[in-house]
Amino acid sequence: MRVLAALTLLALSAQASAQCPDFQSPANPPSFTKPAKKSFRHFGSTVLAGLYKPWHMVHDQMVRSGQAATVTAKFDYDAVLHKDLEGEYVHAYLYGTGMGGWSYLGRHTTDSDGKINVAVGTRPVGEYRLRFVVEGDLSQVDGYLSVVDPNRPAVLFDIDGTLTINDFEAYADYVGVKTAQAYYYAPQTVKAYRDKGYQLVFLTARPYWVTKDARQWFDYQGIPQWHYRSNPYGDGPIPPDTQAHKTNYVKYLREQVGLNIVRAYGNATTDIAAYADGGIPKAQTWIIGEHAGSSGTQAVDGDYSYHFSTVVAATPNANCN
Structure with missing residues (x-):
């Protein structure tokens, strides 16, 4: 049986x-330079980041070859409270199969749920690592995109x-x-x-x-x-x-x-x-x-x-x- x-x-x-999955590229990204740190846009965010640890996350995405991808990331603080980071800037980056370095995907603003939706575009078949960096405290979180x-x-x-x-x-x-x-x-x-x-x-x-x-x-x-x-x-x-x-x-x-x-x-x-x-x-x-x-x-x-x-x-x- x-x-x-x-x-x-x-x-x-x-x-x-x-094409076989590329497990190597996303697992071994090149060196990364964070954006310049700037003050949070809102005083409440400064207090939040000062009191609690970041607990950000990314919803991994998988799309068919030829299909444009959008990846959602959520930013909150504390393992218990999960207080959302609202109305703040986040910088997005991408690295993966066939790429020589990190690609900048722009600066995005979190919504009332602490989320951003980043259009990654139509990418070649491969595995990709996304990195998101909060401008106010430079906390970061990674997620993944698979194009198959x-x-x-x-x-x-x-x-x-x-x-x-x-x-x-x-x-x-x-x-x-x-x-x-x-x-x-x-x-x-x-x-x-x-x-x-x-x-x-x-x-x-x-x-x-x-x-x-x-x-x-x-x-x-x-x-x-x-x-x-x-x-x-x-x-x-x-x-x-x-x-x-x-x-x-x-x-x-x-x-x-x-x-x-x-x-x-x-x-x-x-x-x-x-x-x-x-x-x-x-x-x-x-x-x-x-x-x-x-x-x-x-x-x-x-x-x-x-x-x-x-x-x-x-x-x-x-x-x-």
Whole structure:
């Protein structure tokens, strides 16, 4: 059964003829010079930045080749209060595949929600790192843009309870996210797909304000930080639309971006339903934990060690170049 799954994946990925993801360029940006620091436009912002630590985040974006991209960044302060930075200047920069240095994307003004929407334009196929710098205190945050050819083979992961042992989503206990214990051989599983040339997608129902800790966890585990997509819901610790959020994003990736999601991992019944509704076959839906193998999905038993040796190791390289 496990060998059959790998052979099925071979047939699916063989349909692809796309450029492999460039995991090197965004992970190794050139030296960066910050803009000149200037006073905040509003006195309240000066007080805010003086009292609290920045807790900014970026919604990673993925688009089909030839499609113009817009990336949203949000700026707030304090891990608990999340007070928005309103009406202040932010400088935006881009670096990635085929570029010799950072490209300046202009100065933008945060809205009443502390957000800016930056038009990145139509970029060549590749992986890009965006950097945003607040003019008033020079605090910064990075995010990522992926521009992909249609049919690029990809592997999608939920995080909480799937890569980590604790299901933070279920209990809204996000305090330990950045140091959460990973399932045995979960990081090796992710890295193996990366090394085989698959696009990585991390789709979580976590609210957006956990992004900073999530990226620190990726760094700690040695996993690429992107493509990371959280729930934009911000009115409470447990978003009420977990399944819809995941279903809609899977559909976006498959139908509008044209991503060929050949395998998906999760742990919850909402993952099973969201992946199925998004069009991912249950034969390529792998579930770990108490719902492993439920509703016709494939079971990851215990941890990832046996799955790695029998399924992941046997998975062919993505048909990309």
